[in-house]
Amino acid sequence: MALLQIAEPGESAAPHRHRLAVGIDLGTTNSLVATVRSGLAVVLNDELGRPLLPSVVRYLPDGSCAAGYEAQAQQAIDPRNTIVSVKRFMGRGIKDVPYREDLPYRFDEAPGMLRLQTVAGVKSPVEISAEILRTLRLRAESALGGTLVGAVITVPAYFDDAQRQATKDAAKLAGLPVLRLLNEPTAAAIAYGLDNGAEGVYAVYDLGGGTFDISILRLARGVFEVLATGGDSALGGDDFDQRIFCWILESAQLAPLSVEDARMLLTRAREAKEYLSFHGVAPISARLTSGEIVDLRLTTETFSEITRTLLAKTLQPVKKALRDAGLTVGDIKGVVMVGGATRMPQVQRAVGDFFRQEPLNNLDPEKVVALGAAMQANLLAGNRSTGDDWLLLDVIPLSLGLETMGGLVEKIVPRNSTIPTARAQEFTTFRDGQTALALHIVQGERELVGDCRSLARFELRGIPPLVAGAARIRVTFQVDADGLLAVSARELGSGVETGVVVKPSYGLSDDEIAAMLKDSLAHVKDDAQLRALQEARVEAERLIEAVRSALAADGDLLAADERSRIERGLLGLHNAAAGENRRQLVVAMDDLEAETKEFAARRMDRSIRRAFAGRNISELAGDLSLAKSGEGA
Amino acid sequence: MPVAPASRLMSGREPLDLSTDFFSLFALPRSFRLAAAQLDRAYVELQASVHPDRFAAADDSARRLAMQWSTRVNEAYQTLKKPLARAKYLLHLAAHDVADENNTLMPADFLIEQLEWREAVAEARAAGDHHELEHMHHRLQRELSSRYDELGDLFDERQDFVEAADRVRRLMFIEKLLADLDEAMAACDA
Known part of the structure; x- marks a missing residue:
């Protein structure tokens, strides 16, 4: 690989080359990869010209796996080893999975992040997602003809720390340097805002396959500022399929199904949902392995009726986000619709009625997130010049808290704080000679620890032994621009940096990731060592x-x-x-x-x-006449 | 009002580091009354030069520094933007800390008034009376606004930090009440 010549001191650097960077929308149902070519964001298609990659991974007995359409085609035949919607499992325990009795998978009974037993061994959702990312990386590298500098990977704005960390770990396994984790609605706002020169306050309503986000942003020249965000990380188009599936079972009076039949009927349910976006009635017919025949007609009216509560569930976070932003419906200049599930007419109607305006649909709701991510990746890779760039100010979606006496939560970082952000808190010892201290970090808005998500337990070690109450330990909670938390601690008296041992509740330890990395390299086709050298170069x-x-x-x-x-x-x-x-x-x-x-x-x-x-003095000295007591009024 | 911080900064003599006070950071005069638009503009300009996104392709130490600076700028902005936080910060700079929890000695009439407010909020919340809650919200905001005006006089004209600290303690009660009101209104919406 040719390296650039080093410039002589004083000599100005040659204009740098275009660095290869991509944006990846790692979706519940489908994933995409996009890049900026000749100043234009484009989705990179596969060799057959297809933009989407179904987020489906099938494991085979020889330990290898297939991702995408190939895997999707086999899901009815081999449902146990064909993992769909794995995004719903990221950073989640087995008890968090809704309708898991309807799923064909064999879950491993273990604490922490759930695992799936496949014919190729036990797999973590992180490894499964990594297969999707790896497929997209290879697609991008062959399309662009080089190794990537990095990727911006999008996550639902409402993803908690464990879900974000799992996504970043998956990228690591896939050999993808992460430039940034970007919130999906924010990515959409970038694509929409830049394409339309939009200014003012906009709402992004993002209903994907398995997640729902609402973000309120202020768009001004060169600045994208997220004012508030909210959502439900377990609500999406999949749930509409599930409602149809249940309706089929009820209407056709079916006996308990085999996993193959269940998977097939879920597919029929999804097809019916998509059909209803353009027709008044959807026929649903299938022949089950038992020989039973399903022959039903689902009308738009019935569909609206059985999914009404799902729509209402999306409007609660919308109201909350507006309140958090201190705004009302009248302040919203436009509503950008994102996610394949927003194609459903009843979603369009419900959103239009709520905001009292026609939602904006002039961007492809399935591609807009990947395109925005590509634009941000291009910016972060340093391919844009100063003055031709923008500033993105995003927020943390859920409050971070600390478990205190009696199982109560003390909020440390409130939700909707602009990131990066940090809070420091002082602790002391309660026993003579105590050298360690345990902290339990949770995420959520409720007052009881049991009602919030457990993120991690941190153990501080190496506190100098002193009498009880004499040690003063300052713990800093730092949330970075990816929305990820890091904890550091220092004993103030001695200045000793105390070691922090992290035990993630639903995450992977560094050792586990290293083991997975080794394991994954055993099965990939490209030479691992050459690959590592190339990445280092x-x-x-x-x-x-x-x-x-x-x-x-x-x-x-x-x-x-x-x-x-x-x-x-x-x-x-x-x-x-x-x-x-x-x-x-x-x-x-x-x-x-x-x-x-x-x-x-x-x-x-x-x-x-x-x-x-950059500012002149008169400007700085001026408008004191405007001085008021700020925003208190 | 002196504008020394701005000119000092631009002359480049004042060392600028992570411990620079928030007003100097934004090149604003150290006062309670401030022009919100000017603060907003300074905030965006500063973030534009320190935000981690500017250093995504830089080396590790630059990235770490960018995160620290950007974090600091966010903290500074949040502190100066909200009048109560700004007032507390001014007191802190003047070494008149409010002693948040220890000093809760308040005149009886003020406490009784607060108690009455609180009961009224609880009642309206129980009755699901959104209209009444909204009405109280307006009244409380008007009261806050005039109290902050007075606080501006204490800080900027009279430099009476002792009296200001006392007013700030009361404002903490009222802001808490307003937050409770917001929560009650949210509960009624749900």
Whole structure:
């Protein structure tokens, strides 16, 4: 792989190449991958010209697997080993799965994130999702002709920490560097806003296969600001299918079904739902393995009747999000419809009635999320120039809390806080010589621990032994731009950084991920070592470019010796990248990172000063006459 | 009102780091009354230069720094945007902390008034009287607004931090009441 030439000191860096980055919509029913080509966001089709990849994975006895249409075609024949809608299982325990008795899978009885027993062994939802992501990665790499710098992967805005972390872990298993986890409605807003030059407050109503999101955003020139978000991470088009399925069972008076028959009737139910988007009546006919014949007609009226409560369930979070944003229906300039399930006429009607306006449907509801993600990926990869970019301010969907005495929750980070965000809290010991402290973090809005989702138990170790109450441990809860929580702790008296051991309630430990990574490499066709080396080279190239452009822009912040140390690091990395030793490459990267640490801090400082210098003094000094007591009124 | 922080910042002499106070960070004068539009603009400009999205392709240390800075800017914005948080912060800067929980000694008439409000909210909530709740909400907001006006005088004209701290303690009660009212209205909607 050719690396860029290192510019001589003082010489300006050559305009950097277009970095290959993609946006991935990892959906419950279907997934897509998109990229920006010649300034235009496009969905990348498979070799048969199909944009969608059904989110279906089938495991085979030899340990291999197939994802997409091929797997989908076999789901009625091999339902136990063909996993559909795996997104519903991400970061979830077995007790969280609704209608699991109707599902054909064999679940592993274990605490934590659920697992499925397949003919190829026990699989975690993270591994299954990774197969979908891997398929999309390969599609993108063959379409774009190179290794990807990274991907923006979308998640439902209402996904909690465990579900987000599971998605990020799946990307890791699939060999995809994650530039950002992006909320699906936000991705849609980016695509819609940029395409239409929209300004004002918009609502994004996103009803996908298995999740529902509502986000309220303020769109202004170059700024996308999420004001509030809400939703239901277990409500989607699948539930409409399920209602039809139950109606079939009842109407045809069927005896208990085999798993194959159940899977087939669920497919018929979905087809009927789709048919009703364009017709008044849908015929449903099937011959079961028992020889029984199903022959029914589902009318639009009946369909509306049996799904009325589902629609009402989407409007509750809508009202809550509006309230959280401090807005009313009258403030909403437009309602962007996202997700295949919004094609249903009764959804369109219900949303139109609620917002008292026609919903906006001028973007393909199935592609808009992937397209927005591709635009954001292009931005994050650094393919856009300053002034031709935008700022995205997103929020955390659910409050983070801490278990306190009596099973109560103390809120640490309230929902709808703009991310990244952090809160610090002080704790003390209650026993003499106590050296460890346990914290239980939950996510949700309720007051009792039992009513919220357990995220993780953190154990702080290495607290200096002191008398009870003397240690002062400052625990910082940091939520990053992906909406993921990290916890760090420090004893204030001694300044000792205490170790934090994380036990995720519904997540995977680092060891488990490492084991899965090893396991997955045993079955993939591409050479794992070559792949790892290639990924490290891309990473090295990214770093070299980042440092070079930093030197070109702000090299004057460095003393001569500092600069020469960085130049030496660059050269070392450049040479390591030309070699075949991945280990050496990683060490060279670490060395360069260490040399640029102080430089990064100075650059950040300058960048902030520039933000001020952009405004003139009279502007800053002015409008004090406007001064009021803020928004208290 | 002096605008020293802004010019100092731009002259580049004042060291700017993560411990810079929130007003200086946004180049705003340290006062209770502030122009919301100016704060909003400064916030967006600052985030545009420190947000992690700007450094997604940068090296680890730059990414970590961006997260810290962006977090700090968010915290600063939330603190200055809300009048109660801003007032508490001003007191903190002037070393007059409100002592949130310890100092709950309030005049009896104020406490009785609060109790009456609270009962009225509970009653209306039990009766599902959305109209009454909304009416109370309006009244309470009017009261808050005039109390914040007075607070502006105390901070910006009279620099009376002791009296201001006392007013802030009362405002904490009223803001809590308003939050309860919001919750009651939400419960009626559901």
